[in-house]
Amino acid sequence: MTTPQPGDFALTRVHGITGAFIRAGQRLVGDGAPVQHAYVYVGNGEIVQAMPGGAELIRLEEAADPVIWSTGRILLTAAERMRVCGAARGLVGTPYSFLDYASIALAHYRIRPRWVRDYVASTGHMICSQLVDEVYRRAGIDLFPDDRIPGDVTPGDLWWLLQVQPRVTSADRDLWRLAHG
Structure with a gap:
């Protein structure tokens, strides 16, 4: 098993009826990823995840088992890791919306x-993948340097990011920003 570092995110499966609904929704948008949930590891054995009752800080062992970690795929500096963890902790309590x-x-x-x-943007509500994307944005890291609107991120988008672009560094992100203004 991969040992996560503070600031890494994980992608997991959701079982039962909730997982079935999420998978159906993912199929509607052409998302064939084998994951339905995402969370951020903030160190000290804790994660932050979006849940229907609001984003929560819980122990890693209470969370769904990860299918894949961003560890070793999205390389972060120590300063970036600290910012990611701070941003994640700052979103605890953020409401959730199926809309x-x-x-x-x-x-x-x-x-x-x-x-x-x-x-949707004005409510401040976030599903799990939106929360991960927002945490990284608040830490100054743009996981998706394309034209998408912030928050237009599914767990499958995060999955494909880890599959297609393994080992993205902060220098890679800086070069992309220079080239694309």
């Missing part, structure tokens, strides 16, 4: 009205 899944699905089909996007 965000619908918004992401509409975006996939390019039929999302601006009012839906604006409403």
